[in-house]
Amino acid sequence: MRVQRFWSIIALIFGFTYFALPLIGTLEFSLRARRGVYSLDAYRSVLSDPQFRETFSYSIVMAIFTIFVGALIVVPTAYWVRLKLPRLRPVVEFITLLPLVIPPIVIVFGYIRLYNTSSFLPMTGSVTGTNILLMLGYTTLSLPYMYRAVDTGLRTLDVATLTEAAQSLGAGWTTIIARLILPNVLVAVLSGAFITFAIVIGEFVLASLLNRPAFGPYMQLVGANKAYEPAALAVIAFSITWICMGLIQLVTRFSKHTKAQR
Amino acid sequence: MAFLNIEHLEKFFGTNRVVKDFNLAIEQGEFVSLLGPSGCGKTTVLRMVAGFETTSSGAITIDGQDVTHLRPNQRNIGMVFQSYALFPNLTVAQNVGFGMRVAGHPKSEIKARVDEMLRLIGLPKLGNRYPFQLSGGQQQRVALARALAVQPRVLLLDEPLSALDAKIRVSLREEIREIQRELGITTIFVTHDQEEALSMSDRVVVMNGGVAEQTGAPFEIYNHPTTRFVAQFVGTLNTLSATVIDAKTGQVAVGETPIALNRPLPGAEVGGAINLALRPEVVSLGRKEGRDTILAGRLAEVHFLGSTIRMRVDVGGTLISLDTFNTPDTPPPRIGEAVELSLAERDLLVLTD
Ligand SMILES: Nc1ncnc2c1ncn2[C@@H]1O[C@H](COP(=O)(O)OP(=O)(O)OP(=O)(O)O)[C@@H](O)[C@H]1O
Ligand SMILES: [Mg+2]
Numbered sequence: 001m002r003v004q005r006f007w008s009i010i011a012l013i014f015g016f017t018y019f020a021l022p023l024i025g026t027l028e029f030s031l032r033a034r035r036g037v038y039s040l041d042a043y044r045s046v047l048s049d050p051q052f053r054e055t056f057s058y059s060i061v062m063a064i065f066t067i068f069v070g071a072l073i074v075v076p077t078a079y080w081v082r083l084k085l086p087r088l089r090p091v092v093e094f095i096t097l098l099p100l101v102i103p104p105i106v107i108v109f110g111y112i113r114l115y116n117t118s119s120f121l122p123m124t125g126s127v128t129g130t131n132i133l134l135m136l137g138y139t140t141l142s143l144p145y146m147y148r149a150v151d152t153g154l155r156t157l158d159v160a161t162l163t164e165a166a167q168s169l170g171a172g173w174t175t176i177i178a179r180l181i182l183p184n185v186l187v188a189v190l191s192g193a194f195i196t197f198a199i200v201i202g203e204f205v206l207a208s209l210l211n212r213p214a215f216g217p218y219m220q221l222v223g224a225n226k227a228y229e230p231a232a233l234a235v236i237a238f239s240i241t242w243i244c245m246g247l248i249q250l251v252t253r254f255s256k257h258t259k260a261q262r
Numbered sequence: 263m264a265f266l267n268i269e270h271l272e273k274f275f276g277t278n279r280v281v282k283d284f285n286l287a288i289e290q291g292e293f294v295s296l297l298g299p300s301g302c303g304k305t306t307v308l309r310m311v312a313g314f315e316t317t318s319s320g321a322i323t324i325d326g327q328d329v330t331h332l333r334p335n336q337r338n339i340g341m342v343f344q345s346y347a348l349f350p351n352l353t354v355a356q357n358v359g360f361g362m363r364v365a366g367h368p369k370s371e372i373k374a375r376v377d378e379m380l381r382l383i384g385l386p387k388l389g390n391r392y393p394f395q396l397s398g399g400q401q402q403r404v405a406l407a408r409a410l411a412v413q414p415r416v417l418l419l420d421e422p423l424s425a426l427d428a429k430i431r432v433s434l435r436e437e438i439r440e441i442q443r444e445l446g447i448t449t450i451f452v453t454h455d456q457e458e459a460l461s462m463s464d465r466v467v468v469m470n471g472g473v474a475e476q477t478g479a480p481f482e483i484y485n486h487p488t489t490r491f492v493a494q495f496v497g498t499l500n501t502l503s504a505t506v507i508d509a510k511t512g513q514v515a516v517g518e519t520p521i522a523l524n525r526p527l528p529g530a531e532v533g534g535a536i537n538l539a540l541r542p543e544v545v546s547l548g549r550k551e552g553r554d555t556i557l558a559g560r561l562a563e564v565h566f567l568g569s570t571i572r573m574r575v576d577v578g579g580t581l582i583s584l585d586t587f588n589t590p591d592t593p594p595p596r597i598g599e600a601v602e603l604s605l606a607e608r609d610l611l612v613l614t615d
Contacts, residue, residue, distance in 0.1 A: 161347040164314050165405075167334040168341040169361035169412060183351040 023238065030231035042228035046236070051218060059207075059215035062131070063200035066138040067193040070146045073139065075189065078150045079181050082159050096147040099140050104205040107137060112209070130210050137206040142196035149195075153188025154181075190251050194244040201240055263326065265290040265448055266311075266416055271320035273306050273472075280306050282472040284320070291446040293439065295459035298469035299495065304452045307469075308418050311450065313337050324415050340409030340447075342419040346401040348393035354404050355380070355389035361412035379407040382441060399430040406438065410445065417442070417449045423458065435462055456496050460484060468492045490613045493539050500540040500582045501613070506530045514538075517578035521555050523607055537613040542572065544609035545584035547595075553604035557582070561599050575601055 033041035046052055081092050099107070111133055115123035123129035159181070166176045182189070207214035219237065223230040264287035273281035281303045288294050296304040309315040311322055313334035322330050329337050348357050356363075358379050359372045367375075380386045383403040393401055402422055409417060422438070423431045439462050442449050453459050459466045460480040467477045468491070476483060476492045487493035494501075504521070507513040509530040512523035516538070530536055546553050559577035571594050574581045582603065586594075595601060 157350070158345060158347065161343055161345055162349065164312075164334070165341065165343065165347040165408075166349070166360070167314070168312060168337075168339055168414075169364060169408070170335045170338070171360075171364045172335060175364055180349055180351070184349075 023235075026231045026234050030228055030235050033228040042232035043236075046222075046229050046232045051213075052233075055213050055215045055218035058213055059201050062135055062138060062214065063197045065135050066142060066200050067196050069135065070139045070142055070196060071150075071189050071193070074143070074146045074150050074192070075182055075185065076177055078147060078154055079159065079177060082151075082154050083163060093147070093151075096143045100144050104137070104141060104203075105209070107140060108206050108209045111137060124210070130212060134206055134210050134212050134214075137210075138196070138200050138203065141203065141206075142192070142199050145195040145199075146189075146192035149188045149192035150185055153185035157181075157184055187251055191248045194248045194251075198241045198244045202237060263323075264288055265292075265325055266450075267321070267323045268307070268311070269321045269323075271307065271310060271322070272318045273303070273310060273315065274318045280472050281310075284472070284474055286467060286474065286477065288448055288450070290448055293442055293449045293451065293462060293464045295451045295453055295463040295466045296469055297453060297456060297459040297466050297496070300454060302469045303472040304454075304469055305420055306472075308420050308450060308452050311416070312339050312341050312418055338412070338415050340412065340414035340417045342402070342405050342409050342417070342422045344421045344424050346393070346398070346405045346425075348401055348405055348408070350393055352392075353389065354385070354391050354393070354396070357393070357404060358389075358407045358411050360408060365412065375411055379411050382410075382444075383407045384437070398426050399434055402426065402434065403437070406441070410441070410447070415448065417447050418452075419449070420452045421454070422451075423453075424455075431458075438462070460496070466496075468495060470495070487539075487611070490537070490539075493611060493613060498542050498583055500542065500545070500580075502538045502540065502577075502580055502582070502610075504536050504538050506532055506534050506536055508532065516557065519555070519557055521607060521610070523610060523612070525612075527612065539611040539613050540582065540605065540609065542583045542585045544605055545582060546604045547573065547584060547586055548602055548604065550604050553606045555605050555607055557603045557605070559601060559603060561595055561597050561601050564594050564597060566594075575603055577603065 030042050031038040031040070033039060033045070077092070081089055085092075112124065113119075115121050115129075115133060117125040123133045162180060163176055166180055171179075201215055202219075203214070204216035204220060208217045208220070215237075219230070219233050222233055266286075266288040268284060268286040271281055271284040272279065284303075284307055286294070296307060298304055306315060310317050313329070313332060313336075317330055320330070321328060324337070324339075349360065352360065355376050359376045362372045362375060376389065377386070380389055383406060385400060385403060385407075388396065388400065388404075393404070396404065402425075406422070419438070423435055426434065435458055451459070451462060460483070463480055465477060466480055466483050468475045468483060470491045476488050478486075483492065483496055487496060493499050502516050504514040504516045506527060507515055507520065509527045509532060512525045512527055514521050514523060514527075514536065527536065549556065557575075557577045559575040559582070561573060562576045562581060563574040565572040566588070569588055570585045571588050572583060572585050573594065574583050584603065
């Protein structure tokens with residue numbers, strides 16, 4: 001018992017050092033922009049850079065669209081698979097896992113080949129088209145997380161019987177999905193949404209190769225040209241991710257609360 | 263033509279024929295139960311009426327309209343499920359008002375109907391609760407109110423009481439029946455509990471292996487079962503093997519005891535065997551006036567049930583169950599004692615198959 005405890009504490013300390021040391025180092029470095037004293041100069045410089053604000057708000061807008069479109073695709077699909085095609089579930093699950101094994105670089109080269117200006121659908125020919133393409137790329141990248149979250153949410157519902165109850169009361173498919181299924185998996189959609197948000201904010205490859213002014217490429221640019229600002233940016237990006245994780249925790253705890261009462 | 267007509271209904275799952283030539287005509291306001299063992303196709307019939315299952319062949323008409331190929335949300339049928347199936351994200355009032363909201367009724371009208379329905383089920387104060395804050399019995403009553411709020415043409419209930427405990431089961435079945443009478447709604451009730459079916463229904467359909475074996479009033483089904491299955495499934499039944507002595511006058515023998523059935527036995531041969539059936543309540547322990555046939559046996563089992571005592575008596579190798587009332591000053595005989603049973607010939611049912 002004692003020994004076991006000893007080793008788990010050792011493991012904990014090791015893990016903590018492994019994760020925390022680089023972070024603490026980065027944080028410390030980002031505060032040293034002024035010689036001799038700690039200051040927030042690097043952060044001030046980053047936040048006052050108009051390019052930071054532009055790329056950051058661009059990525060936030062993209063993230064919101066991505067979440068919206070992702071939920072619009074995933075919720076009805078996961079619902080339909082559970083209701084009508086339970087035998088196809090492994091297949092659909094496999095498809096949603098593909099973005100984890102196919103590198104984004106492959107996806108984006110595929111996009112550029114398929115949708116270039118001389119193709120049947122020249123999406124890269126206009127800014128809006130490229131934005132849409134990028135957003136769809138983000139949706140693909142977040143698919144594994146979004147699908148799993150929603151599918152887990154659906155598992156707690158008796159989807160078939162609830163659907164039949166609603167149908168016997170005169171409801172059609174859109175009513176059922178909008179008024180019954182979506183509200184009941186909203187917590188799951190939200191936790192999928194926060195992961196999506198974190199992914200989109202940090203994504204580099206798609207945005208860079210489609211040449212859009214997103215936050216990922218901006219971070220890279222700053223990293224290549226400045227000294228203290230990249231560290232400040234890294235800390236900011238990390239905080240955003242952690243806030244997202246915290247929100248997921250919060251939201252799922254909230255859902256457990258209602259379930260415990262049930 | 264009856265209000266709800268089911269004609270030559272068939273259902274195949276793959277090559278498995280689970281409903282076979284099912285026919286049923288239900289009058290407006292009638293309460294009909296489908297009774298049968300697990301897997302006999304009760305739910306499948308109900309789901310075809312509701313539209314959740316397609317029919318393989320046959321027709322279903324409601325109030326003269328052929329609904330066989332209508333989608334479930336076009337049939338205007340109320341459905342109550344065993345698992346309640348309340349919408350967890352909506353309050354009780356929103357659940358009850360859901361159907362009317364979907365149909366686009368004005369808010370004031372919905373509110374009035376919801377209040378009326380909640381009063382009908384005896385839960386006028388629980389409109390703002392969520393389903394998880396209700397007991398099982400309350401949830402099922404809300405489910406009933408939700409189904410009735412849209413004023414459906416037919417109400418379907420699939421074992422609505424099976425998930426509840428015994429006491430609530432009895433009180434809720436009376437409540438359901440009362441509400442059904444008050445609204446005069448045509449109802450099909452699925453159950454595998456014979457007591458439920460017999461006590462609630464205007465008519466009972468006894469199903470077996472996808473076939474409707476017998477349809478009739480509870481009194482009829484219980485006292486005049488037409489098939490061996492119905493006789494055995496509904497109530498407790500003693501079966502006796504008898505030897506035919508005279509087929510025309512109905513003379514038979516059970517073991518050594520001759521019995522005059524006083525009715526012709528068509529198709530029976532002299533010396534052949536026929537099966538007789540007997541309800542426990544028509545057999546008396548000891549001799550009793552009006553019960554002239556006497557069988558001698560040995561008491562094999564005694565089950566004290568409270569107001570009644572069920573005994574099993576070994577008569578020449580066949581166990582015969584009988585019920586007697588419990589009277590505090592006469593304790594039951596001891597196991598192994600020799601006893602006499604008396605019964606009237608007319609209470610003996612002749613089983614044909
Ligand atoms: N979707 C289905 N696919 C294949 N077979 C099915 C399906 N639904 C039901 N069955 C089969 O049809 C038969 C009748 O089922 P049904 O559910 O109607 O029985 P039931 O009388 O309601 O039984 P219970 O009292 O257990 O509810 C069963 O043998 C069942 O296995
Ligand atoms: Mg059933």
